[in-house]
Amino acid sequence: MGLQEKSKTSRPLYKSFMFAFQGIKGVVKSERNMKIHLAAACAVLFFGWYFSVSRLEWLFLLVAISGTITLEMVNSAIERTVDLITGDIHPLAKQAKDIAAGAVLVYAVFSVLTGLIIFLPRLFGIMYYVISPLLR
Ligand SMILES: Nc1ncnc2c1ncn2[C@@H]1O[C@H](COP(=O)(O)OP(=O)(O)OP(=O)(O)O)[C@@H](O)[C@H]1O
Numbered sequence: 001m002g003l004q005e006k007s008k009t010s011r012p013l014y015k016s017f018m019f020a021f022q023g024i025k026g027v028v029k030s031e032r033n034m035k036i037h038l039a040a041a042c043a044v045l046f047f048g049w050y051f052s053v054s055r056l057e058w059l060f061l062l063v064a065i066s067g068t069i070t071l072e073m074v075n076s077a078i079e080r081t082v083d084l085i086t087g088d089i090h091p092l093a094k095q096a097k098d099i100a101a102g103a104v105l106v107y108a109v110f111s112v113l114t115g116l117i118i119f120l121p122r123l124f125g126i127m128y129y130v131i132s133p134l135l136r
Contacts, residue, residue: 027076033104034072041065044115051122061118064111071107075100 008016028034048061078100082093 023073027073031072031076034069034076037068037072037108041069047119051119053118057118060114064114067107068104068111071104075104 028038044061044065048058053061079097082096086093
């Protein structure tokens with residue numbers, strides 16, 4: 001029985017999760033940008049814990065992290081789909097890839113702004129705490 005013929009309803013749910021995890025593992029292994037996003041996410045989670053950010057701030061941080069990672073995965077899926085469809089240079093292939101990459105960029109900028117809004121005042125607070133005794 002081919003992949004297409006096998007009924008999805010007869011497939012155990014855990015297998016679908018397994019395929020999804022394979023996708024996550026594959027993209028983390030193969031995409032440099034994903035490694036960067038994950039490193040940034042770890043740093044954000046650490047600083048969120050360190051500064052004891054509020055529930056609402058956690059919500060924004062988690063939306064930024066999960067959104068960036070999700071979009072990066074969609075971008076990677078689009079890249080692979082385009083490569084599968086054509087190995088030739090084609091303006092539509094370029095547009096598809098560049099638009100998908102642009103979507104990641106837009107969301108990443110939103111995420112960086114979110115991080116700056118939440119962490120910058122706290123970082124300035126620490127800098128003031130460190131510098132002010134030196135100025136006395
Ligand atoms: N088949 C194609 N036809 C035309 N342009 C393409 C094609 N494949 C890729 N490109 C363009 O070439 C450039 C490099 O694409 P490539 O897929 O190598 O890496 P990328 O888009 O920088 O993504 P990543 O860094 O995640 O691999 C991009 O502008 C992309 O749109």
